[in-house]
Each structure stands twice: as structure tokens, then as C-alpha cells.
Amino acid sequence: MRGKVLHAVGLTAVVVFSLFPFLWMVAASFKTQADILASPPVWFFTPTLQNYTEIFADTKVSGAIINSLIVATCSTILAVLLGAPAAFALARYEFRGKSDLWFWFISNRMISPIVLALPVYLLAMQANLLDTHLVLILIYLTFQLPIVVWIVTDQFKSIPADLEQAARLDGADQFTIFRKIYLPLGAPGIAVSAIFSFIFSWNELLYALVLTRRNVQTAPVVATSFMSGYELPWGKIMATGTVIVLPVTIFALIVSRHMVRGLTMGATK
Amino acid sequence: MSDTTTRAAPAKPNRGYGRWTPAWFLAPAVLTLLLIGIYPTLFALVTSFRRYNITRPRDGFPFIGFENYVNVLTDSTFWSSLLLTAKFYVTVLPIQVVLGLVVALLLHKPGMGMLKSLARVTLVVPLATTYAVVGLIGRLIFNRDFGVANQFLGFVGFGPIDWLSTPNGAFAAIVIMDVWQWTPFCALIFLAGLSMVPGEIEEAARLETSSKLALLRHVQLPYLLPGLTAVMILRSADVLKLFDMVFVMTRGGPGSATDLISIYIQRVGFRIFDLGTASAQAILLLILTIIISRLYIRLLYREVH
Numbered sequence: 298m299r300g301k302v303l304h305a306v307g308l309t310a311v312v313v314f315s316l317f318p319f320l321w322m323v324a325a326s327f328k329t330q331a332d333i334l335a336s337p338p339v340w341f342f343t344p345t346l347q348n349y350t351e352i353f354a355d356t357k358v359s360g361a362i363i364n365s366l367i368v369a370t371c372s373t374i375l376a377v378l379l380g381a382p383a384a385f386a387l388a389r390y391e392f393r394g395k396s397d398l399w400f401w402f403i404s405n406r407m408i409s410p411i412v413l414a415l416p417v418y419l420l421a422m423q424a425n426l427l428d429t430h431l432v433l434i435l436i437y438l439t440f441q442l443p444i445v446v447w448i449v450t451d452q453f454k455s456i457p458a459d460l461e462q463a464a465r466l467d468g469a470d471q472f473t474i475f476r477k478i479y480l481p482l483g484a485p486g487i488a489v490s491a492i493f494s495f496i497f498s499w500n501e502l503l504y505a506l507v508l509t510r511r512n513v514q515t516a517p518v519v520a521t522s523f524m525s526g527y528e529l530p531w532g533k534i535m536a537t538g539t540v541i542v543l544p545v546t547i548f549a550l551i552v553s554r555h556m557v558r559g560l561t562m563g564a565t566k
Numbered sequence: 567m568s569d570t571t572t573r574a575a576p577a578k579p580n581r582g583y584g585r586w587t588p589a590w591f592l593a594p595a596v597l598t599l600l601l602i603g604i605y606p607t608l609f610a611l612v613t614s615f616r617r618y619n620i621t622r623p624r625d626g627f628p629f630i631g632f633e634n635y636v637n638v639l640t641d642s643t644f645w646s647s648l649l650l651t652a653k654f655y656v657t658v659l660p661i662q663v664v665l666g667l668v669v670a671l672l673l674h675k676p677g678m679g680m681l682k683s684l685a686r687v688t689l690v691v692p693l694a695t696t697y698a699v700v701g702l703i704g705r706l707i708f709n710r711d712f713g714v715a716n717q718f719l720g721f722v723g724f725g726p727i728d729w730l731s732t733p734n735g736a737f738a739a740i741v742i743m744d745v746w747q748w749t750p751f752c753a754l755i756f757l758a759g760l761s762m763v764p765g766e767i768e769e770a771a772r773l774e775t776s777s778k779l780a781l782l783r784h785v786q787l788p789y790l791l792p793g794l795t796a797v798m799i800l801r802s803a804d805v806l807k808l809f810d811m812v813f814v815m816t817r818g819g820p821g822s823a824t825d826l827i828s829i830y831i832q833r834v835g836f837r838i839f840d841l842g843t844a845s846a847q848a849i850l851l852l853i854l855t856i857i858i859s860r861l862y863i864r865l866l867y868r869e870v871h
Contacts, residue, residue, distance in 0.1 A: 301677065301678075304672065304675055304677065304678055305678060305681060307668075307672045308672055308673075308678055308681045308682060308684075308685045309681070311669050311672060311673075311685040311688070311689070312681075312684055312685050312688050314746070314749075315685075315688040315689055315691050315692055315750060316688050316691060318692075318700075318703045318707060318743075318746055319691050319692070319695060319703070321703065321706065321707060321714060322699070322702070322703045322706065325706060333706075333712065334711070334712050335712060336711050336712045337712075337716075337717045337720065338712055338713070338714045338717050378594075379594045379595045379598055380595055382590075382591040382592070382594060382595070383591060383592050383594070383595035383596070385591050386587075386588040386591035386592045387592075390583065390587065390588040390591075392588045398592070398596070400863050401599075402599075403859070403863065404855075404856065404859040404863075405599070405603065406803075406859075407800075407803040407807075407855050407858060407859040407862070408807075408852065408855050409806055409807040409809075409827075409828050409848075409851055409852075409855065410807065410809065410828075411807075411809065411828045411831045411832055411835070411848055411851070412607070412610065412848040412849075412851060412852045412855075413603070413606050413607070413610075414832070414835075415610055415613070415831075415835050415841055415844055415845050415848055416606035416607065416609040416610040416613060416845070417602075417606045418835075418836075419609065419613065419841065420605075420606060420609060435602050436602060438598060438599075438602055439599070439602055439603050442595055442598065442599060446595065471583050471587050471591075475591070496694060499696070500696040500697055500698075500810075502696075502697060502698040502809070502810040502813070502814075503809045503810060503813075503828075503832070506813075507832075507836055517696055517697075517698040517699070517810070520698060520699065520702060521698050521701070521702070521813075521814050524702070524705065524814065531706065534702060535702070535706065538696075538699040538702045538703070541696050541699055542694070542695050542696055542699050545694050545695075545696065546690075546691055546694045546695070548694070549690050549691075549693065549694030550687060550690055550694075553686075553687060553690040556690055556693060556754060557751075557754045557755055557758055560693070560751060560800075561755065561796055561800060
């Protein structure tokens with residue numbers, strides 16, 4: 298009995314611990330500035346939609362969300378288009394240098410964005426690409442491609458080889474086998490990898506901070522830009538934060554079973 | 567010409583694809599990564615041997631050999647920033663491992679089906695929260711005047727702390743936010759390890775001993791070790807990368823109290839605009855990361871071969 302109570306208390310603590318900071322932000326997004334600045338903080342208040350109407354009327358915020366959507370969607374599509382064929386090769390073929398190639402893909406997971414941000418800033422400046430969607434889309438591929446390659450290779454490996462044998466007897470070439478067998482059967486893995494790619498690029502701050510100016514600022518950049526000045530518009534900041542986090546949280550819940558695989562690149566199965 | 571000999575081997579089965587088929591499938595991804603990953607890295611390497619301050623273009627960008635590297639390696643701020651990053655790592659890691667293990671054990675224990683599924687799902691929320699927004703939440707929670715952290719301290723009888731404007735307070739605040747975000751990661755990895763323990767072995771062990779600790783040590787621990795290695799290595803790479811949350815919460819301050827390595831390099835590069843020095847620092851960071859990821863691959867992907 299005592300064990301059961303402790304178990305329930307422990308699990309409840311996990312739920313509270315995981316949700317509290319997130320819910321505290323959501324609550325603040327429905328507070329008036331006076332309620333937010335109240336000391337000690339108030340837990341019960343009359344909710345207001347004021348902050349949300351303000352940020353949706355603010356073209357800076359809505360523009361930033363559109364920028365984030367463009368960049369995350371385009372780079373995710375590109376990552377899948379480029380990554381799925383590579384995953385097919387890694388899953389099905391034996392060739393020299395395969396393991397080195399594999400490790401190179403995986404190592405990209407570890408590299409700090411600041412290492413690439415410096416040279417890419419200079420190169421983009423020379424090529425007149427600063428503050429464009431294109432430069433962000435390209436640079437986001439550096440972390441999206443490895444994720445797609447890893448997850449999709451894993452999925453392709455689980456497709457039985459007999460299917461391929463049968464297709465080959467029917468005279469199908471490799472490209473047809475890839476398109477007609479692997480793509481449809483690997484679709485769940487491709488979808489999971491696409492969702493991870495989207496989440497990671499939606500959440501990215503450093504590259505976006507360095508490589509954009511006025512036109513292509515993404516949502517995290519705009520949310521942080523509110524954080525300067527004397528009187529901070531806390532309600533607006535927290536409403537923006539909520540709007541940024543909500544879609545990715547829903548996506549993450551969809552792929553929650555694969556969360557560990559996505560974050561470790563499958564080191565622990 | 568080893569190729570001709572292997573080709574001549576008559577036992578080789580028809581694989582159904584030509585020698586260059588893999589290359590066609592790989593080329594798009596490999597060429598893209600060469601262009602966007604390797605080319606900029608080489609550019610950074612070249613820049614690291616130049617004097618390259620873009621606020622002073624009149625000086626040109628002359629090659630100066632290893633001068634940037636000598637400057638970086640003799641610069642005490644660079645070393646103290648690395649040291650601070652190490653201190654951050656050895657602070658957060660044990661907390662995340664212990665808390666993560668406790669959470670994993672709670673989730674592994676039989677019973678409490680509904681509550682357990684709920685707890686499992688909520689673990690995903692911190693992991694998915696945009697890192698920059700974690701920083702914004704931190705600014706709200708740890709505000710000196712109206713932050714809820716000080717209210718909690720008040721409940722247990724402590725006076726308010728000026729979290730973000732004192733060195734120790736700011737360090738503690740970023741540690742707490744990092745623990746919030748990444749403990750679920752450890753918990754989910756350990757949970758995966760625990761579920762690998764064969765059911766009958768665990769049952770038998772439970773009948774033999776009533777000690778939870780003995781069960782953990784003799785039966786479950788071997789299954790947890792690969793996960794622990796993964797956590798240790800991945801978190802070290804993540805701490806070297808850590809930028810967004812700390813940048814939003816403290817910008818590395820007050821003073822240099824939270825000036826982790828990625829924050830520091832960012833400031834040298836994009837506030838002081840000394841890109842030569844910053845590139846040298848970035849290359850050194852890259853070397854460190856490559857060592858870590860080699861270690862990761864050596865220790866964890868062995869079974870792939």
C-alpha cells in the first residue's frame with residue numbers, strides 16, 4: 298500500500314515537473330501586464346486575450362511565423378528528397394568507404410552551430426545571401442540530413458529482401474525498386490524523420506540570429522528580440538513563446554515513441 | 567588492380583546493380599553536405615590563419631600564420647570559458663542521470679497504468695520546447711521581483727534571491743533550466759534500457775530478493791550502461807553546443823558567470839567582429855567535438871559492424 302502511494306506521488310511529481318514551466322508561460326500569456334508584474338506572483342487571475350490579439354496584429358510576429366514556416370517546410374522537404382535515396386544506398390548496398398560515410402553523417406549531430414555560423418556568415422555576405430530564406434534552408438540541411446539518413450536507413454533495413462528479389466525477377470531496375478517498394482513501405486520512417494527535421498529547424502536560434510536581419514527573422518529570433526528595452530512586454534513575449542512552442546509540442550507528441558531514437562541517432566535501441 | 571580480381575571471382579552472385587549504382591543514390595546528399603558542411607569548414611580553417619576583423623576592412627585580411635591560435639591558446643578568457651563549460655557539464659550531468667534514473671524506475675514499475683502513460687507523454691514537452699523559449703521561461707521564472715522561483719523559496723522559508731544578476735544565481739538558474747529540459751532525455755534512454763531486461767530474469771530476481779538496490783545493481787545495471795555512455799557523450803557534445811537558452815537568459819553574464827564556450831565564440835565573432843580569432847576558436851572546438859564523436863562511435867556503434 299505504501300509502495301503504491303509513493304509510486305503515485307512520484308509519477309504525479311514527474312507530470313508536475315515536466316509541465317510546470319510550460320504551463321506557467323501559457324498562464325502568463327493570458328495575464329495582464331499588472332498581473333504578471335504582481336509580487337508575489339498570482340496563481341488565480343481573470344484571463345485576457347489581449348496579448349494574443351496584439352501579437353497577431355503585429356506584422357513582425359506574424360511575418361516571423363511565416364518565415365519560420367517557409368524555412369522549416371522547404372528545408373524539411375529538401376532533407377527528405379536528398380536523404381531518402383542516400384538512406385536507400387546505405388541500407389541496401391555494400392561499397393567501399395560505407396562506414397566512413399556513415400560516421401561522417403552521424404558526426405554532424407555533434408558539431409556546434411557556431412563552428413559553421415562564422416564561415417557561412419562571411420560566405421553569405423560575399424554572395425549577397427544574408428537575410429534570405431535560401432541561406433537558412435541550406436544551412437539547416439547540415440543537421441536535418443543526418444537525422445533523415447539515420448532514421449530512414451533504419452526503416453529501410455527492416456524491409457524484407459524477398460520483396461526486392463521478386464521485383465528484380467520481374468525486371469525492375471534499382472530506381473523502380475526504390476520508388477515502388479522502398480518509398481511506400483518506408484513511409485512511416487520518412488514521416489517520423491520529416492517531423493524531427495521540422496522540429497529542429499523550427500526551434501533553431503543561432504543560425505537565424507546571425508544570418509538574418511529584418512526580412513527573414515524567424516519566430517525564435519523575434520521572440521528573443523522583445524527581450525531588450527526597459528519595460529518588457531511580458532504578456533506579448535509569453536504569448537509569442539506559446540505560439541512558437543505549441544505546434545512543435547503537438548508534432549513531438551505524435552512522434553513521442555521515437556523521441557529517443559531521434560535525439561540519440563539510434564545509439565540506444 | 568584488386569577490382570579486376572574480385573570481379574573475376576566466379577562465385578560472386580549477381581547483386582542486381584552496377585558498380586556505380588550506390589553513387590547515384592548517394593551523390594545528392596553527399597554533394598550537398600560537402601557544399602554546406604565541408605566547404606564552410608575549410609573556409610573557417612583558412613580564415614583562422616588570417617587577421618580578419620570586418621570592422622577594420624582597410625587593414626585587409628593578411629595571412630598571419632598561427633598567430634590567432636597562439637593568441638587563443640594563451641588567452642585566459644578562452645580557457646576559463648572552456649573550464650566553465652566543463653563545470654556546467656559536471657554539474658548538470660549527475661543531477662540529470664540520478665533524476666532520470668528515478669523517473670525511469672517509476673515508469674518501469676508495474677501498475678498505475680493511466681498515470682504512467684500520462685507521465686511518459688508529458689516527458690516529451692520539455693524536450694520539444696524551443697530552446698530559446700526555455701530561455702524566455704527562465705527569465706520569467708527567475709525574475710527577482712515577480713518570479714515564481716522566489717515565491718517557492720519563500721514557501722520553504724528562504725529569502726528572495728537575485729537570480730539573474732548575481733554570478734552564482736545566474737549559473738544556478740541555467741543549470742535548473744537545463745535539468746528541466748534534459749532530464750526527460752535521460753529518463754527515456756534509461757527506460758529503454760530497463761525494458762531490455764528479459765522479463766523472466768527480472769521476475770526471478772524479484773522473488774529472490776526484496777531489495778530494490780540489489781535488483782538495480784545486479785540485474786538492471788548491465789542493461790543501463792550503454793544508455794549511460796550515450797548520455798555522457800551526447801550531453802557533453804550538447805553542452806559544447808549550448809547557446810540558445812543561455813543566450814536568451816543571461817547573454818553569458820553577469821560578467822562572465824555563464825559565458826559557456828559557444829556563447830563566448832559567438833561574442834568574439836559577432837560582437838567584436840574579430841572573425842580570425844573566432845574562427846581559430848571554432849576550429850579548436852571542432853577538433854574537440856571530433857574527438858568526442860569518435861569516442862561515441864567507437865563505444866556505441868561497435869555492434870553495427
